[in-house]
Amino acid sequence: MAGQVYPLEGIRVIDITVVWAGPYGTMFLADMGAEVIRVESINIFPSSSRGQFARPSKEAEARRDYGASVYPNRDPGERPWNRPATFNAHARNKYSMTANLTTPEGKDVFRRLVEVSDVFVENNAVGSMERLGFTYPVLSQWNPRLIAISATGQGRTGPWAHYRGYGSQSEALMGHSSVMGYPDMDPSGAPGSVATDATTGVTIALATVMALHQREKTGKGIFIDLSMSETFIPHLGEHFMDYFINQRVAGALGNRDPNLVQGCYRCLGEDEWIAITIGADDHWQALCQAMEQPEMAKDPRFATMSARQERHDEIDQIIEAWTSQHAPYDLFHKLQNEGVPSGPVMHEDQVHSDPHVRAREFLVPITHPEIGTHDYPSTVFKASKLPFKVRKPPVRLGEDNDYVYREVLKLTEAEYDHLKTLGQIGMDYDPSIR
Amino acid sequence: MSDQPLSDIRVIDLTQYIAGPYCTKLLADFGADVIKIERPGGGDLARRLGPFPGDVPHSEKSGLFLHLNTNKRSVVLNLKTSEGTDVLRSLLSGADILVESFRPGEMARLGLDPADLQQTYPNLVITSISNFGQTGPYRDYKASEITLFAMGGRMSRSGLPDRYPLKLGGNHVQYQAGNCAAMATLFAWYAGRYKGIGGQHVDIAIFETQLASYNSRMPYLLAYAYTGERGTRGEPGGGGYPSGYYPCADGYIHITGGGAFFPRSAALLGRPELATDPRFAPPLGQLNRQSKEEFEITLWLPWLLERTRSEVVETAQSYELLCGAVYSIDEVVQNPQLTAREYFVDIDHPVSGTFRYPGAPIMPSEPWWRLRRPAPLLGQHTGEVLTELLGASAEELARLEERGVITSSAYSNERVSL
Numbered sequence: 001m002a003g004q005v006y007p008l009e010g011i012r013v014i015d016i017t018v019v020w021a022g023p024y025g026t027m028f029l030a031d032m033g034a035e036v037i038r039v040e041s042i043n044i045f046p047s048s049s050r051g052q053f054a055r056p057s058k059e060a061e062a063r064r065d066y067g068a069s070v071y072p073n074r075d076p077g078e079r080p081w082n083r084p085a086t087f088n089a090h091a092r093n094k095y096s097m098t099a100n101l102t103t104p105e106g107k108d109v110f111r112r113l114v115e116v117s118d119v120f121v122e123n124n125a126v127g128s129m130e131r132l133g134f135t136y137p138v139l140s141q142w143n144p145r146l147i148a149i150s151a152t153g154q155g156r157t158g159p160w161a162h163y164r165g166y167g168s169q170s171e172a173l174m175g176h177s178s179v180m181g182y183p184d185m186d187p188s189g190a191p192g193s194v195a196t197d198a199t200t201g202v203t204i205a206l207a208t209v210m211a212l213h214q215r216e217k218t219g220k221g222i223f224i225d226l227s228m229s230e231t232f233i234p235h236l237g238e239h240f241m242d243y244f245i246n247q248r249v250a251g252a253l254g255n256r257d258p259n260l261v262q263g264c265y266r267c268l269g270e271d272e273w274i275a276i277t278i279g280a281d282d283h284w285q286a287l288c289q290a291m292e293q294p295e296m297a298k299d300p301r302f303a304t305m306s307a308r309q310e311r312h313d314e315i316d317q318i319i320e321a322w323t324s325q326h327a328p329y330d331l332f333h334k335l336q337n338e339g340v341p342s343g344p345v346m347h348e349d350q351v352h353s354d355p356h357v358r359a360r361e362f363l364v365p366i367t368h369p370e371i372g373t374h375d376y377p378s379t380v381f382k383a384s385k386l387p388f389k390v391r392k393p394p395v396r397l398g399e400d401n402d403y404v405y406r407e408v409l410k411l412t413e414a415e416y417d418h419l420k421t422l423g424q425i426g427m428d429y430d431p432s433i434r
Numbered sequence: 435m436s437d438q439p440l441s442d443i444r445v446i447d448l449t450q451y452i453a454g455p456y457c458t459k460l461l462a463d464f465g466a467d468v469i470k471i472e473r474p475g476g477g478d479l480a481r482r483l484g485p486f487p488g489d490v491p492h493s494e495k496s497g498l499f500l501h502l503n504t505n506k507r508s509v510v511l512n513l514k515t516s517e518g519t520d521v522l523r524s525l526l527s528g529a530d531i532l533v534e535s536f537r538p539g540e541m542a543r544l545g546l547d548p549a550d551l552q553q554t555y556p557n558l559v560i561t562s563i564s565n566f567g568q569t570g571p572y573r574d575y576k577a578s579e580i581t582l583f584a585m586g587g588r589m590s591r592s593g594l595p596d597r598y599p600l601k602l603g604g605n606h607v608q609y610q611a612g613n614c615a616a617m618a619t620l621f622a623w624y625a626g627r628y629k630g631i632g633g634q635h636v637d638i639a640i641f642e643t644q645l646a647s648y649n650s651r652m653p654y655l656l657a658y659a660y661t662g663e664r665g666t667r668g669e670p671g672g673g674g675y676p677s678g679y680y681p682c683a684d685g686y687i688h689i690t691g692g693g694a695f696f697p698r699s700a701a702l703l704g705r706p707e708l709a710t711d712p713r714f715a716p717p718l719g720q721l722n723r724q725s726k727e728e729f730e731i732t733l734w735l736p737w738l739l740e741r742t743r744s745e746v747v748e749t750a751q752s753y754e755l756l757c758g759a760v761y762s763i764d765e766v767v768q769n770p771q772l773t774a775r776e777y778f779v780d781i782d783h784p785v786s787g788t789f790r791y792p793g794a795p796i797m798p799s800e801p802w803w804r805l806r807r808p809a810p811l812l813g814q815h816t817g818e819v820l821t822e823l824l825g826a827s828a829e830e831l832a833r834l835e836e837r838g839v840i841t842s843s844a845y846s847n848e849r850v851s852l
Contacts, residue, residue, distance in 0.1 A: 007625035024648040032621050047694040052673075053717065060717035067665035070657045085657035090648065125754075136799075153758075155797065158774035163751055165690075167649075169758030172688040175766040177679070179603035182593070187686040187760045188679045191592040191600050195610070198647040199795075202613045207796050209620040210439040210464055213627075214802075217437065225797040230777055234456070234501070234792040235609035239763050241497030242485035244790040249764045255580055255601050259483060262580050264589070264598045271590075271666070273599055277578035336575045343581035345599050347590045348658030348665060351645065356572040362642055363655075374659040377652045380643040381618035382567070385634040386625065 006033025006386060011212065012117040012408075014039060014110075015094065018046040019166060021197040021228060022123030022151055023090045025204025029119070030093035031379060031388065032205075037117075037404055038096040039110065040397055042426045045433045048166075050081035050397065054433045072371045081429060082370050082396040089377060091394035092366060097404040098397065100424045101132050109419070110134065112409050114142045119208055123151040123200075125164045136223040146221040147211040151200050155227030167194030167228060174229040179239055181252035190252065195235070196228040202380070203231045261308045263316050264345065265323040267331060273345040274328045276319060276335065278308060286338035291322045368393045398427040438465025438802050443623070445531040446522070447471060447506065448513075450478040452605050453640060454535035454563050455502040456612025457619065461531070462505035463794070463803050469525065469819055470506040470810065474841050477510065477812040478503070487786065493812060494785040500809045501791055504781065508810035509819050510841035513544050517839045522546070524824050526555050531619055535563040538573050548635050558633040559622045563615050567639030577640070582607050586644025588651040588665075595668040602649075610647065611640040674720030675729055679760065682738040686760040687746050693720050695755060702753045703737055783808040814843040 011034040015026045030036040045054040051070070061074045070085040077083055100106040110132075114120065120139065122129060129135065129150070136148050150156060153165040154173070163169070171177050171193050181190030207224050215221060233240065239250040255264050255275070261284075262277040278284050281304070288297035296318070302308050308315060323331055328344035335342040344350065351357055352375060360382070363375040378388040405411045405419070419425050443466040447458040455470075455478070462468040472478055478499060485497040512518040526532060532551070534541060541548055541562075548560045562568055565577035580601045583589050587607060593600035615638045625631050646652050654665055674692025676699055691699040696716050697709035708714050713725045738746060743759035750757035761769065767778060767790070777793045794803035820826040820840070834840045 005625065005629045005631050007621050007629055009629070020648045020653070024652075028617065028621075052693050056717060060721060063718065063721045065666065065668075067657075067661075067663045069661055069663070070653070072660040074661060085660050086653040089653040089656040154771050155775055158771045160769075160771035163747075163758065164754060165756045165758055168688050168690065169756055172679075172686075172758040172760045173766075173769070174772075175761060175763045176603050176606075177686075177688060177760045178762045180600060182597065182600065186681070188681070189594055189597070190679060190760075191602070192678060192688075193592070193602055193649060195602055195606050195647075195649040198610060198649040199613055201648055202610070202617050203795055206460065206613070206617040206620060207798070209617070209624050210802070211798075213624060214437075214439040216628075223799045225799075226795075227775070227797070229772075230775075230793070230797070231795040232606075233766075233777070234795060235606045236604045236763075237501040237609070237792055238485060238498050238604055240767070240792050241501050241789070243763045243767060245485055245487050245497050246489070247764075248485070249762050251762075253603075255598070257579070260578070262578065264580065264584065264601070266598070273584070273590075275578075275580045275584035275589075275601075277580060279578060336572075339576060341576040341578045341581050343577060343585040345584045345590050346586075348655055349662075351655055352658060356566060356570045356641075357645070359570040360567055360639070360642070362645060371660075374656070376659070377646050377655045380614040380638075380646045382637040382639075382642075383618060383622050383634055384636075385631055386622065 004387070004389070008032040008034035011035070011119065013037065013119040013121060014113055014117045016122040016124065018049045018124060019197075020086070020194065021167065021200035022121060022204065023049070023087070024197060024201025025151070026094065026121050027090040027092070028202070028205035028379070029208055032386070034119070036094045037113070037400070037408070038094055038395060039101070039113070040096055040098050041100050042098050042398065042424070042429050043100050045429055050087050051084040054081055054429045056080055077370065079370065079396070079428065088368065088394035092376070092390050093392050094395045095392070095400040095404065096395045096398055097401050098425055099419070100422070103422065103424070105419060105422055106424060107133065109409065111142050114139055114146060116408060117143070118145065118147060118212070120146060120148045121204060121208075126152055126156055126161045140221060144220055145215060147208065147215065147224070148221065149204055149207055149224045149226060151204060151226040151228065153228050155230060156225045167196035168192050170196045170228040170232065174233055175236060175239065176232065179236065179250045179252060181254070183252050183254045183256070185252070187252070196232045199231045199235065200226065200228045256312070261305070261312055261315060263319065265316070265320045267323050267328040267344075268326055269328070272328045274323055274331050275343050275345065277341040279341060281305070283340050284308065286340045287319075287335070290335050290338040290340060364388065364390065366390050366393050370396065396427060397429070398425065401425050438804060441465035443467070443531065444529045445469065445533060446525050446529045447533050449533055449535035449563065451480055451535070452498070452502065452608035453611040453615065454533055455480065456609050457561070457563065457615035458506065458533055459502050459504060460613065460616040460795070461619070465802070465804070468506040469815075470503065470508045471511050471513070471522065472508055472812060474510055474512050474838065477508070481812065500783060500786060500789070503809035504791070505806050506810055507815035507819055508813055509816045510813035512839050513546075515839050516545070517834065517837065519545050521820070521824070521834070521839065523554070526551065526558060528823055529558065531559045531561065531623055533561045533563070533615070533619065538562070538564050538568050552633060552635060556632050557626055559619055559626060559636065560633065561615055561619045561622075561636040561638065563611060563638040563640070565639065566641050568637045579605050579607050582640050582644060586641040586651070587647060588649055588654065591650060591654070591665045591667055593667050595666060599667065607640060607644060611638060611643045614638060614643040674716060675726045676734050680735065680738055682741055682743055682746050684742045687738070687743055688758050688760060689750060690756040691750070693717070696720060698753045698755050702750060702755060703733055705733070779805060781805060781808050785811065811843045813841045816840050816842045
């Protein structure tokens with residue numbers, strides 16, 4: 001579509017986000033047209049952002065478990081920090097500049113950036129911004145219209161404010177780990193979920209749009225304290241409400257649901273599975289039809305939901321005896337033709353070749369200057385006037401220094417040269433960083 | 435007190451169950467006037483799902499419904515009558531956003547094809563939420579929480595390698611779809627409001643909200659494109675050790691203390707020299723399974739098992755390690771952090787009574803998130819909304835009610851004073 005307009009064009013976002021949750025949030029802002037500028041340092045390597053290590057060895061990557069390397073062909077290459085899939089999946093449409101914010105010169109650069117920006121997003125441990133002197137009272141003096149969002153594991157106030165953590169620690173602390181996992185096991189079997197990274201990223205973007213609209217009404221920016229735990233607790237609403245209403249404490253339910261009969265059943269093939277849900281009598285009838293067991297459809301022992309729930313283990317065995325003889329996609333289409341809610345556990349390769357994924361153009365080829373062309377996941381929604389668009393490939397460390405320093409911050413060449421001599425400008429981490 | 439950010443937005447809400455109502459709850463809790471259209475008879479399906487007080491089903495006492503529908507107004511409208519769709523169209527003329535979660539094609543069958551609505555209401559944002567989206571070969575396929583996670587999410591990597599893959603807790607996939615829908619809806623609305631591009635149709639496929647979820651799925655879909663390798667279940671690849679869930683004296687903790695963080699773990703144990711010991715040192719020592727076992731059995735577990743969860747967490751945190759205790763729901767609701775932040779809120783409801791509820795997903799420096807009203811009774815606001823927004827007279831309301839087009843709350847006259 002010609003003359004495409006995106007909602008956040010003209011909005012500049014300062015991005016000091018690390019790991020997954022924060023960068024996922026600014027990805028949505030960048031996709032929607034905001035000029036998202038990652039402020040990075042070539043003297044500090046935040047772990048698990050541009051990879052776990054700045055310079056992992058080829059040997060270490062070769063030794064990782066199957067499916068565990070995130071580098072193209074397991075090769076960390078010349079500049080490993082521009083290559084991890086865990087970073088590049090969110091990094092399209094963003095800009096990157098480098099500055100050392102611990103120095104007076106770096107702080108001055110940051111102040112000038114705040115003065116010409118609209119939004120500041122960061123998700124570092126509580127204390128990091130304070131040590132740099134970038135508290136909201138200071139930032140809002142520099143720019144009263146600045147919207148600042150700080151995402152942390154447990155929020156910026158309270159006795160646990162200093163807790164460091166990824167999503168998985170938040171999910172342990174606020175109950176998610178206690179309700180997932182195998183019902184016959186202790187919590188050590190629970191998945192290492194980082195669903196909170198996903199909820200936090202989306203919530204950052206949601207909060208930004210609300211803050212921009214509110215700023216039009218009030219003329220002022222705002223500070224938003226976002227706790228990863230608090231964004232996720234509503235997602236466990238049924239469990240919390242059951243406790244508040246009935247004082248009942250949910251345990252690990254595995255794949256079961258109190259209102260349904262369902263499971264994840266082994267299929268023909270290596271590590272192939274299908275999930276099936278019997279949520280109503282007609283699903284059961286349809287499942288019996290698909291399994292070619294018409295007599296079971298009439299069996300009174302399975303006739304009602306409560307009867308089926310009482311015989312859940314037995315039903316699981318019957319289903320798995322059938323599914324284990326067939327490939328997951330064959331079962332999927334057969335069950336769907338009969339009207340049974342079902343879906344294969346899709347491995348990454350199956351997603352890449354799936355006809356529905358392809359028909360909706362969910363995967364989009366992007367050419368990265370250092371690693372070539374690959375199919376990238378696009379985003380969580382389609383909007384008729386805001387088609388997914390890649391204006392810039394996943395951003396390399398410091399690749400926009402010239403643009404930001406000269407055109408955004410309008411530094412003189414002498415000032416820019418001075419920062420270069422101080423070793424703050426570059427596209428490579430300092431050689432001392434491993 | 436300043437206005438709530440969305441106080442100038444009106445939403446017509448045709449959704450039910452979880453994903454759609456969570457989307458409109460987010461909008462309503464931040465100030466939008468959300469008019470929830472429910473069907474005659476039972477209303478929202480969630481009214482029939484628990485938890486109920488004492489497990490006794492009651493359409494006004496579902497904990498799920500009460501949680502998901504705060505700050506909304508309920509209008510019971512029969513969309514299977516032409517008069518019903520006429521009323522809906524009148525409501526749309528004053529609305530900014532329409533959110534619906536019918537199965538794809540149902541809107542058209544009701545005479546409410548989104549493309550036609552867009553012609554009549556050019557500034558309206560229409561958000562459709564469905565399992566697989568409005569197009570594509572799986573459009574009409576059936577799905578559930580677990581099947582959507584199996585297909586869209588990271589289920590293939592979730593659980594133990596020698597056991598079946600696991601879903602996540604509760605209905606997170608549904609809620610996260612609602613979260614994504616609220617974000618996308620506001621992007622579209624903001625573009626109309628500030629960029630003058632008018633309304634548009636937002637298509638949310640719950641399947642895709644998982645495919646592009648940073649709960650590991652999105653990055654690892656790209657990792658496959660980069661390496662050609664499928665992921666497996668089990669230990670998160672390459673993170674080193676200690677990593678994951680471990681027992682301690684009174685329960686379990688979760689820690690990310692390997693790889694680049696290993697020197698901190700070594701310091702915690704009072705053995706800083708381990709960080710450079712070739713058996714354990716990153717990167718290669720951290721990828722060695724025998725070293726992992728040796729570390730865990732001889733050093734790590736003995737230290738943990740002498741300490742309680744909170745001792746482990748406080749100590750680990752003092753070494754800047756990423757560590758949290760595994761708490762059960764009853765422990766969460768009384769933890770000192772959420773208590774200090776006054777996270778949970780008490781809400782009075784005229785039929786179900788007063789309960790605590792989960793609170794605001796963000797804490798802005800201005801009170802944006804507010805409880806103006808509890809979840810509505812079925813049809814509680816039918817008369818109010820039609821009078822206020824459409825200027826309907828008492829006679830018109832009575833005529834519509836008599837013809838089965840609208841229903842007012844069964845509670846409106848007696849048992850409850852509202």
